[in-house]
Amino acid sequence: MAHPSRWLKPLPQGLWCEPGGFFIDPTRAVDRAVVTHAHSDHARPGHGAVLATPATIALMRARLGAEACRSCQPLPTGTPLHVGDVELVLQPAGHVLGSAQVVITHDNCRVVISGDYKRAADPTCDAFVPVPCDLFVTEATFALPVFRHPPATAEIGRLLASVALFGERTHVVGCYSLGKCQRLIALLRAAGWDRPIFLHGALVPLCRVYEEQGVRLGPLRPATVAARADLVGGIVLAPPSAVADRWARRLAEPVIAMASGWMRVRQRARQGGVELPLVISDHADWDELNATIDELAAPEVWVTHGREEALIHAIGLRGVKGRALGLLGYGDEDDTEAEAAA
Numbered sequence: 001m002a003h004p005s006r007w008l009k010p011l012p013q014g015l016w017c018e019p020g021g022f023f024i025d026p027t028r029a030v031d032r033a034v035v036t037h038a039h040s041d042h043a044r045p046g047h048g049a050v051l052a053t054p055a056t057i058a059l060m061r062a063r064l065g066a067e068a069c070r071s072c073q074p075l076p077t078g079t080p081l082h083v084g085d086v087e088l089v090l091q092p093a094g095h096v097l098g099s100a101q102v103v104i105t106h107d108n109c110r111v112v113i114s115g116d117y118k119r120a121a122d123p124t125c126d127a128f129v130p131v132p133c134d135l136f137v138t139e140a141t142f143a144l145p146v147f148r149h150p151p152a153t154a155e156i157g158r159l160l161a162s163v164a165l166f167g168e169r170t171h172v173v174g175c176y177s178l179g180k181c182q183r184l185i186a187l188l189r190a191a192g193w194d195r196p197i198f199l200h201g202a203l204v205p206l207c208r209v210y211e212e213q214g215v216r217l218g219p220l221r222p223a224t225v226a227a228r229a230d231l232v233g234g235i236v237l238a239p240p241s242a243v244a245d246r247w248a249r250r251l252a253e254p255v256i257a258m259a260s261g262w263m264r265v266r267q268r269a270r271q272g273g274v275e276l277p278l279v280i281s282d283h284a285d286w287d288e289l290n291a292t293i294d295e296l297a298a299p300e301v302w303v304t305h306g307r308e309e310a311l312i313h314a315i316g317l318r319g320v321k322g323r324a325l326g327l328l329g330y331g332d333e334d335d336t337e338a339e340a341a342a
């Protein structure tokens with residue numbers, strides 16, 4: 001068995017699988033890319049050919065246009081495919097609709113590349129499938145012990161309690177347009193909120209793709225300032241950039257909420273003028289990262305991006321060899337959008 005560092009290499013374009021002849025989530029245009037999910041830092045335009053799950057391709061088409069997906073090849077999860085000199089399987093990552101881990105087997109060595117992932121339940125996507133492996137390549141967005149995400153159902157409970165308490169106001173929840181938005185809607189439905197949910201226009205197209213892919217979201221209505229009287233007592237979802245600007249302030253006495261793993265950091269909530277911070281994340285928290293590494297029992301773990309030092313230290317104490325790849329060009333999607341708005 002050749003050590004995976006001989007055939008899987010971090011290059012400036014991204015992680016390169018030499019015997020397969022493809023990059024995983026390349027951040028620059030390449031000939032052949034395997035894309036884990038449709039968030040903009042992982043699914044870039046301009047590749048010669050793209051392999052991804054059918055749902056990821058549908059989402060990429062909606063975001064990047066049909067032209068960007070001319071040579072996209074759909075591969076359903078759990079279906080092995082020979083690519084060059086490797087066997088490749090996509091397995092659900094539980095992050096957003098279509099998100100997948102990339103499982104590569106070469107020379108009797110199995111490598112699992114997580115992409116972004118979480119272990120908490122999400123009614124809008126398939127749950128993470130643990131695959132024991134020789135090398136686990138993981139994200140580490142929230143890899144600090146301070147990041148422990150509470151149950152999302154409890155955060156939704158806090159939102160609904162606030163709506164009940166301030167019935168004359170409009171609750172505006174900032175959320176990223178792919179994944180977080182649809183998960184919030186599904187969580188609200190599961191909590192019994194069957195009234196229409198109002199959407200900022202920027203959130204509508206991807207909700208449509210989710211519904212086309214079989215995720216039921218219930219009654220959705222456009223949120224326009226013209227219809228502000230209808231929004232009183234209701235819940236409006238909007239991208240973080242719209243929440244931060246005057247759009248949200250023109251609604252009736254808005255209660256500004258934000259759904260993000262970063263809402264654990266009080267200072268972030270305060271800076272954004274967020275009255276009701278909801279700690280809801282689509283990334284694994286500290287406990288999930290560590291539990292997943294233990295469950296997969298890989299003797300070696302590489303960390304693609306995020307806060308790698310604490311995680312590498314913690315797994316080192318348990319006898320697991322860690323390596324920071326320091327790949328550039330990836331960020332948390334909540335962060336990316338907040339920065340774009342700043």
Ligand SMILES: [Zn+2]
Binds near residue numbers: 037039042095116333
């Ligand atoms: Zn992501």
Ligand SMILES: [Zn+2]
Binds near residue numbers: 041042331332
């Ligand atoms: Zn990411």
